[in-house]
Amino acid sequence: MFNWEDSSWALPEYCSKYFRIWWNPNKFNSNDYWKLARHCFEYFETWWNPDMFNWEDESWVLPRYCSKFFHIWWNPEKYNVKDMQFLEQYCGEFKDEWMILKVYYSVLL
Numbered sequence: 001m002f003n004w005e006d007s008s009w010a011l012p013e014y015c016s017k018y019f020r021i022w023w024n025p026n027k028f029n030s031n032d033y034w035k036l037a038r039h040c041f042e043y044f045e046t047w048w049n050p051d052m053f054n055w056e057d058e059s060w061v062l063p064r065y066c067s068k069f070f071h072i073w074w075n076p077e078k079y080n081v082k083d084m085q086f087l088e089q090y091c092g093e094f095k096d097e098w099m100i101l102k103v104y105y106s107v108l109l
Helices: 009-022 030-039 041-045 061-073 081-090 092-108
Strands: none
Touching: 009 030, 009 041, 030 041, 030 061, 041 061, 061 081, 061 092, 081 092
16 A cells, blocks of 8 residues: 555656556645646646645745746745745746735835
C-alpha cells in the first residue's frame, strides 16, 4: 500500500507522465503541492486547489512553473509579497494585475 502522507512528493517528481493514473486529491499530501506545480504543471487545472496550497511558503512556484495559468491562481490577498521577484521575472505580461500589490507593500514598508 502506498504511503500518501510521507511519499506523495515522489509521485510528481518521478511519475509525472502517469499523473492521470495516480492523482487522487483526497489522498495527496497538501504539503507537497509545490511539487505538483513544478513537475505536473500541464495538469494544473486538474490538481489546483487554492485552499490546499501553502501560499506563505510556496507562492514562488506558481509564477516560476505555472505562469500560463496566472488568471486561475492569482490572488493578491494570498500571494506572499516576499516572492514578488518571481512575478516580475515570470509574469511580466500580467504586470497590470499584480503591480498594485507591489506598490501597496512598497508604500507600507
